[in-house]
Structure formats: structure tokens, C-alpha cells
Amino acid sequence: MATEASSVGDVRAASLKKRSRPGEMVIHGSLFIAAAISIVTTIGIVYELGKEALLFFQSKDVTLGEFFSSTTWQPAILDFGIWPLVLATLMVSVIAMLVALPIGLATAIYLSEYASERWRGILKPILEVLAGIPTVVYGYFALTFMTPLLRSILGDGVVEIFNDASAGIVVGILIIPLVSSMAEDALHAVPMSLREAAHALGATKLETSLRVVLPAALSGIVAAFVVAISRAIGETMVVAIAAGAGPKNFTLGQDSLFGHILNPFVAGETMTGHIVRISGGDLSYDSIDYNSIFAIGLTLFLITLSLNMLSRRFVARFREVYE
Amino acid sequence: MMRRSFRLAAVLAVVMLIVAACAGGDSGTTTTASAPGETTSTSASAAQGDGMFPVVDPLDVAGDIVTAGSSTVFPLSEAMAARFEDEGYGGRITIDSIGSGAGFERFCEQGETDVANASRPIKDSEIESCRSIGREPIEFRVGTDALAVTVSPTNTFAADITFEELAVLFSTAVTWQDVRPDWPANPIQRFIPGTDSGTFDYFVEEVFDEDEAPILNAANLQLSEDDNVLVQGIEGDGCDPDNSATTCAVGFFGFAYYAENSGQLNVLAVEGVEPNAGNVDAGTYPLARPLFIYSTADIMKEKPQVGDFINFYLTYVNEEIIDVGYFPAPPDALEAAQQAWLEAMS
Numbered sequence: 001m002a003t004e005a006s007s008v009g010d011v012r013a014a015s016l017k018k019r020s021r022p023g024e025m026v027i028h029g030s031l032f033i034a035a036a037i038s039i040v041t042t043i044g045i046v047y048e049l050g051k052e053a054l055l056f057f058q059s060k061d062v063t064l065g066e067f068f069s070s071t072t073w074q075p076a077i078l079d080f081g082i083w084p085l086v087l088a089t090l091m092v093s094v095i096a097m098l099v100a101l102p103i104g105l106a107t108a109i110y111l112s113e114y115a116s117e118r119w120r121g122i123l124k125p126i127l128e129v130l131a132g133i134p135t136v137v138y139g140y141f142a143l144t145f146m147t148p149l150l151r152s153i154l155g156d157g158v159v160e161i162f163n164d165a166s167a168g169i170v171v172g173i174l175i176i177p178l179v180s181s182m183a184e185d186a187l188h189a190v191p192m193s194l195r196e197a198a199h200a201l202g203a204t205k206l207e208t209s210l211r212v213v214l215p216a217a218l219s220g221i222v223a224a225f226v227v228a229i230s231r232a233i234g235e236t237m238v239v240a241i242a243a244g245a246g247p248k249n250f251t252l253g254q255d256s257l258f259g260h261i262l263n264p265f266v267a268g269e270t271m272t273g274h275i276v277r278i279s280g281g282d283l284s285y286d287s288i289d290y291n292s293i294f295a296i297g298l299t300l301f302l303i304t305l306s307l308n309m310l311s312r313r314f315v316a317r318f319r320e321v322y323e
Numbered sequence: 324m325m326r327r328s329f330r331l332a333a334v335l336a337v338v339m340l341i342v343a344a345c346a347g348g349d350s351g352t353t354t355t356a357s358a359p360g361e362t363t364s365t366s367a368s369a370a371q372g373d374g375m376f377p378v379v380d381p382l383d384v385a386g387d388i389v390t391a392g393s394s395t396v397f398p399l400s401e402a403m404a405a406r407f408e409d410e411g412y413g414g415r416i417t418i419d420s421i422g423s424g425a426g427f428e429r430f431c432e433q434g435e436t437d438v439a440n441a442s443r444p445i446k447d448s449e450i451e452s453c454r455s456i457g458r459e460p461i462e463f464r465v466g467t468d469a470l471a472v473t474v475s476p477t478n479t480f481a482a483d484i485t486f487e488e489l490a491v492l493f494s495t496a497v498t499w500q501d502v503r504p505d506w507p508a509n510p511i512q513r514f515i516p517g518t519d520s521g522t523f524d525y526f527v528e529e530v531f532d533e534d535e536a537p538i539l540n541a542a543n544l545q546l547s548e549d550d551n552v553l554v555q556g557i558e559g560d561g562c563d564p565d566n567s568a569t570t571c572a573v574g575f576f577g578f579a580y581y582a583e584n585s586g587q588l589n590v591l592a593v594e595g596v597e598p599n600a601g602n603v604d605a606g607t608y609p610l611a612r613p614l615f616i617y618s619t620a621d622i623m624k625e626k627p628q629v630g631d632f633i634n635f636y637l638t639y640v641n642e643e644i645i646d647v648g649y650f651p652a653p654p655d656a657l658e659a660a661q662q663a664w665l666e667a668m669s
Contacts, residue, residue: 074539074540076518076535077539077540079539147559151561156563156566156569157566157568157569159561160561160570161559161561162556244545245545246545249540277546277548
């Protein structure tokens with residue numbers, strides 16, 4: 001036995017330099033390919049988006065200045081101002097976050113700090129069922145349940161049949177599981193010794209949760225928020241069904257700010273919703289309408305990219321390392 | 324044991340391959356058998372005398388048919404295809420509802436479809452692009468649509484409208500009062516078909532003299548190629564004439580969608596004329612327009628199933644069209660379509 005063990009040790013020491021392990025190399029290679037696929041795909045998508053968007057901006061019917069300054073989007077008559085679509089997207093996302101953040105975070109705190117192990121085992125899978133519902137179902141839930149509900153509370157005169165508020169609320173419900181499960185993981189990772197120390201100093205359970213555990217897990221929670229915001233901005237099916245089928249064009253100074261431009265209860269098509277509707281009508285490939293959807297796609301991509309970069313910075317700055 | 328079951332599986336696979344090959348061969352022979360039978364029968368009846376429209380038996384027809392175009396013609400083509408299949412047609416027929424313009428594009432530019440459905444006549448530019456890919460389109464009139472201008476049932480004040488009022492209603496007006504002074508001051512919301520649809524083109528042509536800008540610049544505008552979205556939007560507008568804060572919606576689309584939802588929508592008389600069969604036949608309803616399908620003689624000869632389907636369409640369309648919600652074409656227009664078919668197939 002002893003000799004065998006020593007010989008194994010010899011082999012291991014020698015293999016560090018010489019012996020190649022074909023099995024190991026195959027695994028190494030396939031893992032590398034798996035990682036490369038997603039990177040290559042991303043590069044391909046960005047290339048394609050950029051190429052088609054460039055075609056759009058090269059057209060004589062549109063300028064970069066008009067794209068970012070005009071407040072009217074109506075491709076059929078060559079009005080290309082991205083703002084109505086961007087505003088609707090931001091509005092839906094903000095409403096979604098207003099719903100998802102408090103509820104998702106509260107759920108995470110409850111699951112991580114208060115729930116007994118048994119309850120946790122029951123509640124977590126149920127929450128994950130929410131994430132498994134197809135988004136098209138959420139879309140009709142917004143149109144046939146949330147909109148009538150908003151109308152019965154606020155009145156038919158206030159809430160239009162298609163509106164950003166009900167789409168936003170439902171997108172919020174849709175991303176609650178995402179927020180709660182990522183935030184809960186972050187809270188759970190906070191070492192027990194911190195909680196014990198807080199209790200020992202006489203803090204109540206609530207004080208421990210909110211003042212000790214929550215700040216300690218802040219970077220993970222922020223990461224969860226940013227993933228959720230990206231998800232809300234990119235969400236397509238719900239807004240295509242419930243948010244409206246036409247860009248909410250406006251004229252600054254002429255339309256009332258809260259009655260029309262920032263009113264969440266009127267119809268306003270988002271960037272993703274517009275891409276879906278326009279491409280549903282079989283556009284011809286060399287038309288400016290077709291190229292315009294790539295410009296919208298690129299804008300969308302840049303928004304989520306900058307959000308992700310911001311969050312990386314934030315996480316790096318506030319990360320607390322224990323152990 | 325392992326080896327034996329593997330061998331069994333292999334034998335099974337071979338048997339299945341042979342069966343599949345035979346089945347493929349069988350269907351192949353029926354197609355070829357039916358196709359000459361079809362051509363002989365049509366050429367025979369065509370030879371019998373001009374004006375005699377041959378009768379197609381769908382049981383003898385196989386092979387796929389690809390059609391695309393107007394969302395207005397879609398329900399009619401769908402009904403005809405369903406009847407064609409019920410009576411024994413063995414192939415598969417695709418009908419894409421993508422708007423007349425997109426339908427012509429796929430027919431004339433990509434050349435992917437056998438039949439283009441359209442709710443407006445083909446444009447000269449489209450004929451040119453068709454010719455450039457060697458297609459000479461033939462027009463078949465299949466019916467008449469009345470464009471329905473609708474409001475929600477709780478909109479109790481609007482019952483009729485003039486052309487001038489339509490032009491205001493679908494462009495600059497903010498409230499209904501701007502359209503007609505005795506109407507209440509409820510804001511207007513507009514639900515119209517997408518810019519790729521023949522319905523949109525037709526409305527712009529009739530009401531705005533082919534200028535798209537006024538209607539597309541209108542506020543509170545919702546556009547959709549899906550007519551059900553429009554119906555949903557108008558029906559659910561929450562209009563209350565006594566509460567001027569509520570918006571009252573208006574929209575237009577093919578009559579069939581109104582007919583299908585007549586309980587949930589109110590239709591307006593245009594220039595004092597109600598859209599109904601009598602007025603459309605008499606030609607007095609001003610927003611009535613022809614519905615067409617297009618194909619070419621070459622396609623109809625190369626793919627006999629396409630010629631047979633159009634023949635079947637022209638033979639039975641008047642028995643289905645009322646149920647779908649449209650109106651029969653004038654008898655001479657339908658006769659001209661049958662004549663065009665005979666010429667194409669001769």
C-alpha cells in the first residue's frame with residue numbers, strides 16, 4: 001500500500017510537467033468552445049445590428065440628428081425620431097421596477113431571514129412557477145385583467161384600453177421571481193457570524209436584516225436589480241399585446257407633460273413592441289422601414305449594455321468580501 | 324440479447340424506409356395521374372364551347388398552393404380553402420395575411436407565392452416588377468368589400484358621417500366636437516389598419532386623396548395589421564358621452580370583421596348610406612371596393628392545382644361570401660373573371 005501511494009505521488013509530480021491527459025484536454029476544449037459560442041454569437045449579433053443600422057443612417061431620408069432629436073416616429077412618412085419609443089420603453093421599465101423591486105426584495109428578505117426551512121422549501125418552487133409562465137400569457141393577463149382592474153379603480157376616462165401602466169405592472173410581476181431569487185442568494189451568502197454578532201449586540205431581527213444583512217449583500221442585490229431592469233427593457237410579448245400599437249408621438253411644449261407625454265395610462269408603443277408589429281407585416285428587405293428596426297435594436301442594445309457596465313462598476317465598488 | 328434487438332431495430336428501420344418510399348411513390352403517381360386527367364377535362368370542356376366554365380372535383384387535386392396578401396381577402400380565401408379541403412383536396416394550402424402590398428411583393432419580387440390576395444387593383448409599378456421576373460399577372464375579381472367605419476356600442480351620438488367629417492376625424496380633430504359641433508367633447512382615439520394593408524391605402528385614397536401624411540400625423544393613432552387588435556381597441560374604449568374625460572374610439576376595417584363582431588361594435592352610415600347588401604349591390608355605399616386574387620397563366624398551367632383552386636374559387640365564391648361577411652361581385656365582373664380563367668388555361 002505504502003509503495004503504491006508513493007508511486008502515485010511520483011506520477012502526479014511528474015505529470016505536472018510532462019504527461020498530457022487527452023481526456024482533460026477534450027473537456028478543456030469543449031468548455032472553451034461553450035464559452036466561445038456565446039461570445040461569437042454576441043459579436044455576430046452586434047455586427048449584423050451595426051451593419052443594418054449603418055444602412056439606415058446612410059439613407060438620405062434620415063440623419064443622426066433627427067433620430068435623436070425628433071419626437072415623432074412614423075416610418076411610412078419618413079419621420080424617424082426615436083424618443084416616443086424610448087420614452088415608452090423607459091416608462092414600462094420604471095413601472096415594472098417599482099413593482100418588482102419592493103416585492104422582490106421583501107420576498108427575498110422573508111425567504112432568507114424569516115421563513116423556516118420548511119416554508120422556504122415550499123415557497124421557493126412556487127415563486128419559480130411564476131418564472132415559468134409564458135410571457136404571451138402575461139400579455140393577455142395585462143390586457144384582460146390588469147387593464148380592467150386599473151379602469152375600475154381609476155375610471156374609464158383615465159385608463160385607455162392599451163396602456164403602458166398595465167403592461168408595466170405585469171412586466172413587474174413577471175420579473176419578481178428573478179429579483180427575489182437572485183437577491184435571496186445574495187442575502188443567504190452573508191456569513192452567519194454577522195447576524196450572530198448583531199444579535200449579540202442587542203439588535204432585533206428586523207434591525208439585523210435591514211441594517212446588517214442587507215448592506216452586506218448590497219452588491220449582489222444591485223446585480224439582481226440590473227439584470228431585472230435589462231429584462232424589463234427587453235420584454236417584448238407583454239408590451240406587444242397590452243401597451244399599444246402605435247408610437248406615442250408628441251410635440252414638446254404643445255402636448256401636456258403629464259397629461260400625454262409621461263402619462264402611463266395612455267397607449268404608447270415600446271421599442272420592442274414596435275419591432276414586433278412592423279416586422280409582422282412582411283417588410284421588404286431594402287425598405288427604410290426594415291432598416292429602421294435595426295437602428296431601434298441597436299439603441300436597445302446600447303441601453304442595456306451601458307446598464308450592465310454601470311452595474312459592474314457599482315458591484316466592484318461596493319463589493320464586501322467576507323472570509 | 325443486445326445484438327439481437329439491435330438487428331430487429333435495423334430490420335424494422337429498413338422496412339419502414341421501404342414503406343415510406345412506396346407511399347411517396349404512390350402519392351407521386353396519383354399526382355401525375357390526376358394532373359393529366361385534369362388538363363384533359365378542362366381542355367375538353369373549353370373545347371366544347373366558349374364560356375363553358377369547367378367543374379373541378381377537388382378529390383382529383385393534389386399538390387401544395389401558396390397564397391399571401393390582403394388581410395381583408397384572408398377570411399374569404401380561408402373559407403374557400405376550407406371548402407376545397409372539405410370536398411377532398413389532398414394538398415396543403417397556405418394563406419398568409421400580410422397586407423395587399425406585401426402580398427404583391429412576395430408574388431412579384433420574390434416570386435414565392437402562387438396567388439396574391441389583394442383588396443385593391445395591382446399597381447403599375449407592381450405589374451412591372453412582376454414582368455421583370457417573368458410573371459404576367461392575371462386579375463380575378465372575387466367579391467366586394469364595404470369598408471366599415473365603426474365606433475363602440477356605448478358611443479350613442481355618432482350614427483352617420485360625411486367624407487369631409489371623416490377627413491377631419493382621422494387627422495386633426497382632438498375631440499368629437501371638432502368634427503361636428505353637436506357631438507360631445509370626448510377625445511378621439513383612432514384604430515386603423517397598418518400602412519402595408521390595402522384597406523389603409525384604399526381609405527387614404529378615398530378620404531385623403533392619396534396623401535398619407537394627415538392620417539399618420541394624427542394623435543392617438545393605433546395601427547395594426549391584425550384587425551382583431553383594432554376590434555378589441557374600439558370595443559374597449561370606455562366611451563361615455565356624459566363624461567367628456569373618457570375617450571371615444573373610431574376605426575375602420577373590412578366589413579367582415581364588423582360582421583363578425585356586430586354585437587360589440589356600431590357601424591356608421593357614410594354620406595347617409597348604411598353599409599348593407601342592398602346599398603353595396605346598388606353601388607350607392609361610397610366606401611365599397613373590389614376584392615381580387617391574382618395569379619399567372621404559367622403558374623396555373625405548371626401547377627394545375629393552382630388553376631383548379633382558382634376555378635373552384637370562382638365557381639363557389641358567391642355561396643360562401645355572404646357568410647364571411649362580404650358582398651358578391653357584380654355578375655358581369657365574376658363572368659369576366661371566369662373568362663380570364665378560360666383564356667389563361669387555353
